[in-house]
Each structure stands twice: as structure tokens, then as C-alpha cells.
Amino acid sequence: MALTCKQCGSDILTPTDDQPWARCANCQAVLSLTGAEGSTDLAQAGAFLPPGMSLRRLSDGLQITYNWFNPSYFGLAFMALVWTGAIIGGFNSLGWWLLIVPHFWVGLGMGAVALINLINRTRITVTPDQLSIVHFPIPFPLYRRFDPILLKQLYVKEVKHQHKSSVSYTYDLYVTTWSGRNHKLVTKIKAAHLALALEKEIERFLGIKDQSMPGEFRWLSERENRQLWQAWHGLAKALSLKFDPGPFLEKSTVAGVYRGYHLQVDAFYSSQHRRACTRIQLAPASPPLEASPLLTPEDLPDLPLSSQQILSLLTSGGIPREKGAQIEVSADAQKIYYEHPQLSADVEQLRGLCDMMVNLAEGYAKLRAIGAEAVPTLEALAAKPEHLLNGAVRQLMQDIAADTTTRVGHQPDSFYCRRCLTRCAAHSGQVTLIKTVTYYGCRTCRQSQALLEWPGPVIAVLDSRMTEKWVAQAGTVRVNWLLHRSLFDFEAVEIVQASDEDIERFAVQVGNDTDPLRKPDYELMTCRIGLTCHLSENSLRVLRSIFGSVERGPLLADVSETATDDRREIEDQEQSVSGSIAAS
Ligand SMILES: [Zn+2]
Ligand SMILES: [Zn+2]
Ligand SMILES: [Zn+2]
Structure with a gap:
């Protein structure tokens, strides 16, 4: 074009x-x-942003926001609070003279520094007309604007800060204009990878080809450079990915679609460990499903999954053993990050790690579909902060909670578990010590993947001629106890055709039911017995001792099978039969 x-x-x-x-x-x-x-497709462009940074597409541009949040400033914030608190405590004796006490202002200053590093954010907006940078909610230091036409190249420089014995580093993002001038775009970025991601996204958006600049931040040694070059080529070949050498090896990537996931492998500078590490990032190549699909009854295993089965889904491909390895998962596993604590230049190891991450992504997707049933097992892992999968598991619990709430949360009472035919209920899951989530699943087995939506009342039917497990009929759902053979949630009982043995078995189950929600309802429940069903006096006595009222038909089954002319006769007969029950 x-x-x-x-x-x-x-x-x-x-x-x-x-x-x-x-x-x-x-x-x-x-x-x-x-x-x-x-x-x-900016979702793809922004798919591999580091945590703490977000990218939003505007109608005519791009907006990148990153937060400064640095938990190490909590200490300073606390100190500032105690310090100023103590001085303000002296307000009574000093009055307004307090304002000229230097200690007061020192405390206030400490508080401001802490607050900036805890809550502040930087927002960079790029449109064809301007590139603007604002810091908010605390404006710091100044508002800046550039005309994108003037920008030639962006690059990152490392700045060393020495305070007596402690050394710290921050990163400044620079821009070179076509007239050869250098400007600081953003200063004091706390981590190198944040600064580098900013550079990459802005350059990508403005169509600036990344080039090496004098004084630019580099972190690989000569030896690492040589090894990495070989490793990247080998990995790209092995997994059919594309090797992009970039302006220099620090910025090179191996990327492409592998086993249904967008995969990107690169070298990454960990500001925390001050060394080069390997990073693997992946995102599903196909768009996410709106909600997890419901299973057909055949797919649902008869028995609940054991916690071993649930855990093996997450760890089927093994998990990295290296100390300091980190895994982060975003909502619905749209992005998965893996940080390897060293720089790996071993093709076989890299390949293994890529497979491990794809296995993890697949297991995550399966467990999200399994849903509520997995939560109690996941809770155990969520309580282990040292576990590599801790963050992933906490995210998974939140995803399951959100998914089941959307599907079932509006009316848990009208959803029945396919396995137990028990209604769904709200359960609570412990994500962290102070955070819980509410998720929905079967009251008995907790599963949430195969549910039946039954708005009407459920009737337990004992009918030897009934061949279906359950049928929906005239606003009710009739469940065949003779086939289900265990208890479920029902509002009434109909005995159409059953033997005394069946009645006894059914009565024993109901009599021994310990379900706290069902138990009190039986003595208020009606049990209707069909006109053609002949039960022993003993069976009738047992039923009367369990249910609130026991009456003779006509039942739905009787009415539909009998011609209209005969109905009068049945009703007459019914009166005499129910009379005889009442008399006995
Ligand atoms: Zn032109
Ligand atoms: Zn650049
Ligand atoms: Zn169940």
C-alpha cells in the first residue's frame, strides 16, 4: 500500500x-x-510488559502507566509517622512555634518521600502530536512534553547513588533528538527492566528503530555475549522460533508461537540481584474463552479429584528447582512470567524451561475449568509463600472465584451438581492471611464444572418403570432415586411404583441424612404414593415417621397414563385410600 x-x-x-x-x-x-x-493488536504489543506497568490504547495514541511502588519505603513511612506524631504531640506546649522547628519539617519531608515511592505513578502519553509525561497523584518533578517528530532514539542510562556505605542504582530514560541534543525523559526509575520496557514500547509505537547509543546501559560481559549468541540461535532453531538480535545482545529476543502460546525468551537485568537473568514470558495465542465451558455428564469423573490429581495438573512438567526462581501469573493466565535466577546459555535447559512454562499454562487453564473443586487443595499451596507456585495459585483461586461468581453467584440455589444433584452454595477460600475469596460450587463435592440449571422444585421419584435419570416436567424436575441411589436435594417425594425393599433402603438413607440444610425439611415434606403402588403397612409406617405427610396419588404419572373418563374413578378411590391411611 x-x-x-x-x-x-x-x-x-x-x-x-x-x-x-x-x-x-x-x-x-x-x-x-x-x-x-x-x-x-496492542494486546500483543503489551503482552510482555513487566509487572507494575500497564499499557492502554487510546483512539489516537498510546498510554503507558507504571507505578513507583517500592515496599522498602514502608519503613520510612512508619518512621515519618512516629517522628511527626511525636513532634505534633508537642503542639500544646509550642503552639504555632512548632512550624519553625526544623525537626517538624524533616518529618514531613520523610513522609513525602515515602509517600511518593509508595503511591506515585508516572503516565506517558504518546500521540502523533506529542509525547507527554506526568507524575501523579504527587506531581514530581515537572510536567514534560516533546514533539515526537523531533525524537531520534531513546535509551536508558544507569545512575549510581552512593550514600556513605550504601550504594543504590536507578535508571534514567533519555531521548536524543535529530538535532543531536539529549534530554532526560523519565528519571529515577527503580528497576532497569521497567526503564527498558518503556524505551521499547515508545520506540515501537513511534516506529523508531532501536539503535545502540553511547553510554547506554549494558550488562552482559564479552563471554556472556558469545555464549548467549549461540544459545539463542540454538533455541530458535529447536523450537522454530524467531531470533531477533536487536541492536545488541542485551536487547535480543527469541520469540514466536510455540505449542499454542506466544513465547518470548530474553536476557533480563535483575536490578534486585544485580545480574543478568533469563526470562521466559508466555501468553495464549488464541483469545480467552468468556467463561469456562460446562462439561457434559460423561466428562465429569464420578469421584471428586484427589488433591494429588489437582496438584499434578499444575506441576505435570515439573517446576524449576533453582533458588530465587520466580513465577508470576496475571488474571486468567493471560500472561505468565518466569524469571530464571541466572543467565542460561544452555539450549537444552532453556528448552526444558519453555516446556515447563507451557505445561504450567495448560495445567492452569485446566484447573480454572475444573473450578471450585480445586480450591481446597489450592488453599494449601496459597498458605506457603515460599513455594514457587504460590503467586500462581493465589491468582488461580481469584480467577475461579470470579468465574464461578459470574456463572452461578446470582442464583446458586437453581444450580445442581451433576454428580451429587445437590444445590450450589457459596464457599470461602483463604488466598492470603488477610484475604479471602467467595466462590461457588456444589454444596457437597464443591465441583462447579458440570451443573444443571433447574429453577423449579425437585421431586424425588421412586418408579421402577422410569428409565431416565431425571426429567423436567410441568415446571418440576423429577429425579429417579432408583437410578441415582443416593440422596440429593429435593422438595417432595413421589412413590409411583416401588418395592418394599426399595422403600426401606430409601427411608434408611433419608433417616440417616446428616446434611444440615436438608435434615430439618423432611418433617415438613409431602410424600405422595401412586394409586397402583401397593406397599406394606410397615413401609407406610416408616414413611410416615420420616415425612410430614404421606398421601395417596393421583400422581402426574397416573394422570397422564389414564384416560379422562377414568379420572373420576381414581379420585373416588383416592379418597377411600387416603382415608384408610389416616385411620390406621
Ligand atoms: Zn515527510
Ligand atoms: Zn533505543
Ligand atoms: Zn457435587
Whole structure:
């Protein structure tokens, strides 16, 4: 597709990758391609942002927000609180003279620094006309604006801060303009990977080809460079991925679709450990399902899953053993991060790690579909903060809670478990010491993947001629106890045709039912007996001792099988039979 520059009229080549902007080679003007062919999938562009950073597509641009949250400032915040608290305590004696006490202002300053590092965020907005940077809610230090046309290249520099014996590092994002001037775009970024991700996203959006700049932050040694070059080539070949060498090896990636997932492997600088590490990131290649699909009854195992079976789904491919390895999972596993604590240049090891991560993603998706039944097992892992899968499991519990609440939470009473025919109920799961989630599943076995939606009353039917497990009829659901053979949630009983042995067995189950919700209802329940069903006096006595009232038909089954003319006769007969029950 031929494009012409609006500014100078020269021809512009359409970018080959899915980028919504083209840049004129002649005058460097940026041209928006939105609405034109090749509109971008930004979900993909933003799929591999580091935690703490978010990317949003605007109608005419891009917005990147990252938060400064640094938990190490909690200490300072606490100190500032105690310090100023103590000084304000002296307000009574000092009065307004307090304001000239330097200690008061020191305390206030400490508080401000702590607050900035805990709650502040930086928002970078890029449109074809301007690149602006704001810090909020506490404005710090100044509001900045640039014209994207002037920007030639972005790069990151490391800044060393020495305070007596302690050394710390922050990262500044610089921009070079076409006139050769350098400006600081964002300063004091706490982690290198945040700064590098900012650089990458802005460059990608503006169509600036990343180039090496003098003084730019590099972190690989010569030896690591040589090893990595080999490893990346080997891995790309082994998994049919694409090796992108970038301007230098620190910024190179191996990426592509592998086993149904977008996979990206790169070297990453861990500011925390101050060394190069390997990072694997993945995202599902197909869009997520709205809600987990319900299973057909054949798919649902008869017995609940054991916790071993549940755990093996998460760890089927093994989990990395290295100390300091980290796994992070975003909501619904749309992104999975793995941080390997060292730089790996071993193709076999890298390959194994990639497979492990895909296995984890697959297991996660299966457990999310299994749902509520898995939560009690997951709770045990959520209580182990040192476990590598702790964060993933806590996210999974929240995903299951959200999914079951959407599907069942509005009316748990009208959903019945296919396995137990028990109604769904709210359960509570412990995500952390102070955080619980509410999820929904069968009251008895907790499963939530195969549910029946039955709004009407449920009748327990004992009918030797009934062949279905259950049927929905005239606003009720009739469940065949003779086939189900165990208790479930029902509101009434109908005995159409059953032997005395069946009645005895049924009565024993009901009599021994310990379910706290069902138990009190039996003595208020009606048990109707069909006109053609002949039961012994003993069976009738047992039924009367359990249920509130026991009466003779006609039952739905009798009425539908009998011609209209005969109905009068049945009703007459019924009166005499129910009379005889009452008399006995
Ligand atoms: Zn131009
Ligand atoms: Zn750059
Ligand atoms: Zn159940």
C-alpha cells in the first residue's frame, strides 16, 4: 500500500510488522495508520510488559502507566509517622512555634518521600502530536512534553547513588533528538527492566528503530555475549522460533508461537540481584474463552479429584528447582512470567524451561475449568509463600472465584451438581492471611464444572418403570432415586411404583441424612404414593415417621397414563385410600 507523507509529500513504506504508525524517511513525520490496513493488536504489543506497568490504547495514541511502588519505603513511612506524631504531640506546649522547628519539617519531608515511592505513578502519553509525561497523584518533578517528530532514539542510562556505605542504582530514560541534543525523559526509575520496557514500547509505537547509543546501559560481559549468541540461535532453531538480535545482545529476543502460546525468551537485568537473568514470558495465542465451558455428564469423573490429581495438573512438567526462581501469573493466565535466577546459555535447559512454562499454562487453564473443586487443595499451596507456585495459585483461586461468581453467584440455589444433584452454595477460600475469596460450587463435592440449571422444585421419584435419570416436567424436575441411589436435594417425594425393599433402603438413607440444610425439611415434606403402588403397612409406617405427610396419588404419572373418563374413578378411590391411611 502506497502512503504519502502529509508534510513533505514523499512516499512512505508501510511498516512490515503490525504497527499503527509509519515514519517518513525524508522528514521524520509520523503518520497514523489507524483505520488503514495493518491495524495493530496492542494486546500483543503489551503482552510482555513487566509487572507494575500497564499499557492502554487510546483512539489516537498510546498510554503507558507504571507505578513507583517500592515496599522498602514502608519503613520510612512508619518512621515519618512516629517522628511527626511525636513532634505534633508537642503542639500544646509550642503552639504555632512548632512550624519553625526544623525537626517538624524533616518529618514531613520523610513522609513525602515515602509517600511518593509508595503511591506515585508516572503516565506517558504518546500521540502523533506529542509525547507527554506526568507524575501523579504527587506531581514530581515537572510536567514534560516533546514533539515526537523531533525524537531520534531513546535509551536508558544507569545512575549510581552512593550514600556513605550504601550504594543504590536507578535508571534514567533519555531521548536524543535529530538535532543531536539529549534530554532526560523519565528519571529515577527503580528497576532497569521497567526503564527498558518503556524505551521499547515508545520506540515501537513511534516506529523508531532501536539503535545502540553511547553510554547506554549494558550488562552482559564479552563471554556472556558469545555464549548467549549461540544459545539463542540454538533455541530458535529447536523450537522454530524467531531470533531477533536487536541492536545488541542485551536487547535480543527469541520469540514466536510455540505449542499454542506466544513465547518470548530474553536476557533480563535483575536490578534486585544485580545480574543478568533469563526470562521466559508466555501468553495464549488464541483469545480467552468468556467463561469456562460446562462439561457434559460423561466428562465429569464420578469421584471428586484427589488433591494429588489437582496438584499434578499444575506441576505435570515439573517446576524449576533453582533458588530465587520466580513465577508470576496475571488474571486468567493471560500472561505468565518466569524469571530464571541466572543467565542460561544452555539450549537444552532453556528448552526444558519453555516446556515447563507451557505445561504450567495448560495445567492452569485446566484447573480454572475444573473450578471450585480445586480450591481446597489450592488453599494449601496459597498458605506457603515460599513455594514457587504460590503467586500462581493465589491468582488461580481469584480467577475461579470470579468465574464461578459470574456463572452461578446470582442464583446458586437453581444450580445442581451433576454428580451429587445437590444445590450450589457459596464457599470461602483463604488466598492470603488477610484475604479471602467467595466462590461457588456444589454444596457437597464443591465441583462447579458440570451443573444443571433447574429453577423449579425437585421431586424425588421412586418408579421402577422410569428409565431416565431425571426429567423436567410441568415446571418440576423429577429425579429417579432408583437410578441415582443416593440422596440429593429435593422438595417432595413421589412413590409411583416401588418395592418394599426399595422403600426401606430409601427411608434408611433419608433417616440417616446428616446434611444440615436438608435434615430439618423432611418433617415438613409431602410424600405422595401412586394409586397402583401397593406397599406394606410397615413401609407406610416408616414413611410416615420420616415425612410430614404421606398421601395417596393421583400422581402426574397416573394422570397422564389414564384416560379422562377414568379420572373420576381414581379420585373416588383416592379418597377411600387416603382415608384408610389416616385411620390406621
Ligand atoms: Zn515527510
Ligand atoms: Zn533505543
Ligand atoms: Zn457435587
